[in-house]
Amino acid sequence: MKSLLLCLLLPFAFQEHTYTVGEVMRHARQLHNDSAVVQITGYVTRKLRDNNYMFEDRTAEIQVDIDPKYLPKTPFTDKDAVTIKALVQYEINKPITLKVSQPVSND
Template sequence: MKSLAFCLLFSLLHYQQPAYTIGEVMRKARQLSSDSTTVKITGYITKKLDNNKYLFEDRTAEIRIDIDPQYLQHPVSDKEAVVIKALVQYEVNKPITLKVNQPVVNE
C-alpha cells in the first residue's frame, strides 16, 4: 500500500507537461484557451515584431507570441531552438496568439 502511494506521489511530482506543435495549438485553440492550459512548444523565435511581440515558428506553422521582458532574460538567435510555455489567447475573428508565462529556455 505504501509503495502504491509513493508511486502516485512520485508521478504527480514529476508531471511532464505535454509538448505541442504550433499546428496542434492552432487546431485546439478554442479548447486550450477556455481551459487556461499552459502549452509547451519547442521552436524558433524568428523575428521581433513590436515591443514585446515576436514571431515564433516550428516545423508545422508560425504564430505571434507576447513575451514579457522578465521571461526573456537573454537574447536569442533565430538559429537556436527554445522552449516556451505560454497561455493560448483565442478570440473569434482575431489571430491566435500565445502569451508566454514562464521563462524562455534554450533546448
C-alpha cells in the same frame, strides 16, 4: 491501497506535453477555455513590435507575446531553438496568440 495508487499515478499527472504550433492552433479554443499552459519548442524568427514576436516550428507559425522579464539572459538568434511555456489566447475572428508565462529557455 488508495494511497499506493495515488503514489503510482501522481508522476503522470504532472508530465508536461510538448505541443507543436499546429496542435495549439487546432485545439486553441479548448486550450484557452482550460487556461492550460502549453509548452512548445521552435524558433523566434523575428520581432514584430514591442513585446510581440513571430514563433515557428516545423508545422506552423504563431505570434507570441514575451514580456522582457521572461527573455533569456543570453542572446539568441533565429537559428537557436527555444522552449516557451505560454497561455493560449483565443478570440473569434482574431489571430490565435500565445502569452508567455514563464522564462524562455534556449537550452
